[in-house]
Amino acid sequence: MKYGFYPGCSLHGTGIEYGMSTTVVAKKLDINLVEIPDWNCCGASSAHNTDPLLAKALPARNLALAEQYGLNDIAIPCAACYQRLKMSELAVQKEETREEISEIIEMNLKGKARARSILEVFSNDLSEERIREEVVKPLTGLKVACYYGCLLVKPPEVAIDSTEHPLMMDRIITTLGGTPVEWDYKTECCGGALSLTRVDAAVMMTAKILHYAKLAGADCIATPCPLCTSNLDMRQKAAEKALGISINLPVYYFTELMGTAFGIAPNELGLDKHFVEAKSLLQNISAPAGQ
């Protein structure tokens, strides 16, 4: 199965391990990710905070490029980029807005390209058996708080799963042998857009999520978004200070957990690139499994 691949700027920077783990996991699952040549930044929150038209035009260029190369299904790891491209895709479906945007980006838009989150691709386009086949080291005993963040499930027109109680990632973690914990902060916002401009607010929002994950008895957190990870992982120390309790919850990209279960070496997945030490937790689960 062939998909257009839109990594987004953070996968080449702060979210490098997300890019590494996604590509290597995809290869294992014979999913052919063809990077969209010369893709440009989706504008993230700064674009839609400046001009609604700019917010639709920037991602539209990527849609046009994808259509040119016949990559109508675009797999997008980063939740922020997914939401931006999906919003642009929906605008391009309507006749009059499509003409307006084509004029702005000076490229032809057919409205055929579909923006899809990599999480949705893995859970809808692959059967559970297909993923289970690849599992070499099941994550038995690992209690995972699956955190979806807000961008993948809100607003409803772009949601890949239920807005309040999504289960896509939970199902994948179960297939990998892990046990997802029952918790309700899975779609509360971590303050991604504020992580540089209002660090104080971002830390408090992140702290709440970490606190609820801890209460739910999770060993670690799985996320599908580099913005959330940069907050939950990088700001975990500050959150501990703010809450006055120790948290010590490693934050993995769900693709990193998939890679581990598929038996891929930790460094190949980028597990050495975390703030909260991430490798040891995964090692001692595989240890009892006897390998």
Add this chain to the structure above:
Amino acid sequence: MKRIGVFVCHCGTNIANTVHCDQVAEVAKDFPGVVYSCDYKYMCAEPGQQLIQDAVREHNLDGYVVAACSPRMHEPTFRKCAERAGLNPYMIEQVNIREQCSWVHADKEKGTEKSIDLLRMAVAKARKNEPLSSSTIPVTKRALVIGAGIAGIQTAIDIADNGFQVTLLDREHSIGGRMAQVDKTFPTLDCSACILTPKMVEAAQHPNIEMVTYAEVTAVDGFVGNFDVTIRKKARYVDFDKCTGCGACQEKCPKKVSSEFEMGLGPRKAIYVPFPQAVPNKPVIDAEHCRYLLDGKCGVCKKICPTEAVDYEQKDEVIVERYGSIVVATGFDQFDISKYEEYGAGRYPDVITGLHLERLMNASGPTAGKIKRPSDGKVPEKIVFIKCVGSRDEAKGRPYCSKACCMYVAKHATLIKEKMPQSKSYIFYMDVRTGGKSYEEFYKRTQEQYDGQYIRGRVSKIFQVGDKLIVRGEDSLIGRPVEIEADLVVLAAGMEPRADAVALARTLGISYDQHGWYTEAHPKLQPIETHTAGIYLAGVCQGPKDIPESVAQASAAAVKATGLLSKGELTSEAMIAECNEAVCAGCGLCISVCPYKAIEKKKVSERVHGQMKERVVAVVNPGLCQGCGACTVNCPSSAMNINGFTNEQILAEVDALCQR
């Protein structure tokens, strides 16, 4: 040439504001057939009607046209006015220049122009009006009440007290409806069963009431005065004559099922009586769960029944009964709270609805009156109520207010404080609506003596953490987010039409709104009648309301129903079909499209070349025909015509409208 009068009404300023009534009356003078034309401020009022009657006598008018409001409103008024003036009531026409002209076109010139065209149309039709009279139809002096909640029971009792036979029908196998599930009622805090069961027993023992429970209406034919209703009596598998209601079978039955009456909080058996005060107080076997009926095993109830009342061979029984009038009192369903994913409704066991709480508080409920959390049975300390769940919420498709939730939440808060003094109730509200008698005082007492903490704001999310429910809202009065760690959350779920309300409406031929509430003939002036003559509404099936209103509406429906039955016979529609036997070829095309099977064939003999020859023609039964006109179009030779809407009249109207 008929002498036609024209009377243009100002309707105060409703028409005069955007139509030059004088100019319209003036132009009407030149219309062919018009011998007198004038305009007046209030045609429908006494002086207006007097003016018409004087003009009829003075100008020797054969008929007249009133240009005013909608004929749906005042056509009967102007017909009676014609009768008083000595004219046949069907010699007049009313044309709508208010709802369909003055109110919808601001431009006075265009409004006047359109009124003139409409008036020209009405005059053209009036000139072809013929005197009509209606015939009489016999009325079956028997009423049917569909739905035996408090509304249905009250209706049946009132009809029976008026001396008429009435059948009280309900789908469940005991009467009582929603009110039977309620613990206490507001504002008096009477025990619901204590005020309901006497009425249920009265209905059961009333000589004029025939109770048909565990039965459904499957088809309704005929029309006002003569409804042929097909009723399917579901098999009970218990012979009611033999059964003494001793209850032995219920104890021994091995099959446990979650009880619908207890809202799934408690069990019942496959052979069961829903609640102790059920009427009839005899069990029924639930075919979907009984082991014997499903796969032939067990049969315990039959073995231990002292009077051999259990009979597995019983089959559904379909009967057809004739009724003069029907009252629909089918009640409502509670809103399905699982649509509120943000509250975890349907996932968290401790997020329940008002009715669940009613069952928990009820002495004969699953917890014998002690309020326990469905999850772990603990007694809750902090209880949060959330109002407007499934009401006043366009996003969930329920824009309307369900009217009774504000009061039953206040009642719950009061009762909980009474039962558990150490508990604390928090009530999230947007508005508190206490529109009934002594309702506001009851609400004040809840805050004053029963420590009800009211927080203005709508809850956004409920988190389950461990065994606690974190309720997150905003107190919009001080404008700050608030959080409560609750043991139990009660959602004030609103009212919703029955799931099959639309199907029943179509069986009965009555109309319903976009939610499924039944539509009354007129929201203000005829809240009990429907557009279908002989069918009336009572209770919540017509829209959310509380018990006092339902009972009041029930008695009103009883009066309407008996008013019809007391007449003995009905005057039929005057504007019905008529077959011109000279032209009719007896082809029967009209019969195939008549909804009321009102057309039969009859032999006529006529002299052809000196011999008497017999042939077949169609004939209309005036009692059955409702004047829909389907036959006139399917009849190629136009032998069939509808009095009051004849082909010639409609052609005259078309010509008049196109005369430019």
Add this chain to the structure above:
Amino acid sequence: MSTVEDKKQTAQDWEPNIVGFACNWCTYAGADLAGLSRMQYPPNVKLIRVPCSGRTNPQFVLRAFQKGADAVLVAGCHPGDCHYSTGNYFTRRRYLLMQRLLEYMGIDPRRFQARWISGSEAPKFRDVVTQMSEEVKALGPNKKLREEL
């Protein structure tokens, strides 16, 4: 009264004359509700009240075009809601054929509409009437099937 007549004939502010057949129980009630709610719509459609949409004979539609109507609307209850229970089922079949036959005879489909408008759908009544008035005003006077005076 000639002033009213002359003004109408001037070319540029020509107003279409649309004949509407409205069933008494639903569409006529919907039109009344539009009035009660003071909705505004162009004055070009004039309704003839008929007991049921099933009473509207295709010959009335032809007569309207013949006498100079610029468009014709036939409106009634939604199938299943008919006050006479089955009236509009026959209307639906008959006018599915009539609509195609008129188009086959060269009549612009926008000049003949059959629509279901219930008693509570006042906004839908206003929208149908407004849309028809605007479309037909753009199409101009109807010459087809019209009798020469």
Add this chain to the structure above:
Amino acid sequence: MNSLIKEMQALAQELLASGEVKGVFGWTKGSRWYLTPPLFIQKAEDAIKLHYDEFAINNLTSLLLDYRNSDDKIAIFVKGCDSRGILRLIQDKQVNPEKVLVIGLPCPGMVDKEAVKDQRHVHDLPLLRKCQECRYPNPVLADRTLGDVQVTKEPGVPIGITAERAIQKGVGSKGKERYQEVKEIEALSADEKYAFWQKQHEKCLRCYACRNICPACNCRECIFESDKKGWVNKAATTTDNAFFGITRAMHVAGRCVDCGECERVCPAGIPIMKINRKIMQDIDELFGTYDAGTDLEEAGPLNHFKLDDPEEFL
């Protein structure tokens, strides 16, 4: 073919002689080689005049309407298309089945008299278009049959002694293309369509030949006869002709048995079948294929409905 004619004459002679029927409708040899006009005989000895060949085009069924009041039993010869007319009249209760004796004949396929070049000498003539498109060459009902034809309610190929010649001439060969002409008109623009039909309606004389020949047009008193009804006045103006044409099409909608006689008898040559076929096509598309006059019990498309009929008026 001659043996068939002999059988017809013998049967007619025997029926009349025995008094079982008071009259027989058939055809006789006309004054030209290509003419076989209708014949009505009441005396046994006239049976010899009966004739039947590829020119016996007339559909005799509507002639029965003159006898709707008489008690005499009448016999009638019918081809496949004619027999559907009989069923139409029975379904419309205009003919009492006991009062008519239907004799089914095999159909050789009728030829187009318009194509005659030499009035004197016999020459070959092409098959009528309606016969090329014919789907019911065999009678759908008959009390008696001649020429080993078989009664069948289903569309099919010609059966009987003339079958082989009929198939060779191409009867039913274009059965699939009967809506071809309709599609051609539908493809025109609105104005072109209007112009086409305007020209046709201008030619109409309002002689009502089409109505008189049509078995579906069996009213006792036609609304176009009496202007008292007020539908349309009797002058043959183009607009009134259009009103007549369209109204008649709607009156026979779902009842027209596709016999094509209206078009054949029209003195002005108006393609009336193009209107009826349009309605038949729409009925097939909208409510499922339906052939009028083939099944006595089945109700016509406009006389019943289905809850899930196509919905275009929401």
Add this chain to the structure above:
Amino acid sequence: MGSIQLSNTVPDSDEFRALLKKEYESDLSLCYQCGKCSAGCPAAFAMENTVRQIIRMVQLGLTKEALTTYSIWVCASCETCSTRCPRHVEPAKVMEALRIEAKKAGLVADKRADLFNDLFLQSVSNHGRLHEVGLIMRYNLLSGQWFKDAMLAPSMMMQGKLKVLPESIKNKEAVAKIFKNVQKKRGGQK
């Protein structure tokens, strides 16, 4: 601050509410102040005026006050409010609109947030992609927080997450032209 003269403030702000309705598809007349949006807002704790209050300000015509409040810049545009609003008022779009209109009117309360957005978009229009390190460096410098998050830098450097050199796409002009075309369409003001 004295009583609000509604007879002036409401009519004067009709035009602004019309702009919100037409341009940003959010009709404030639908809002019956139920508070579900601010209840669910994850950043409400950091806001002096919650979303509901800000909408109330615009309803009552206190447009300037709404535009100049600090709270609109704490909104993380996570759309929870719009998702749960019972009346489809789209409060998230209102907050976004207020940020944009505040920028247009030069009434931005949180200068840093504005600075961040401008720098972000400059980097994108220059290189076609965001140069994270360049953005953070320039943002810290211009906002006077020279050592913000400085302690995180070394470990990020080790993890190879800080790409010092900007990564430009081939067709940079195409992206720059998008910015120009949008500005041309918006009548040239910034």
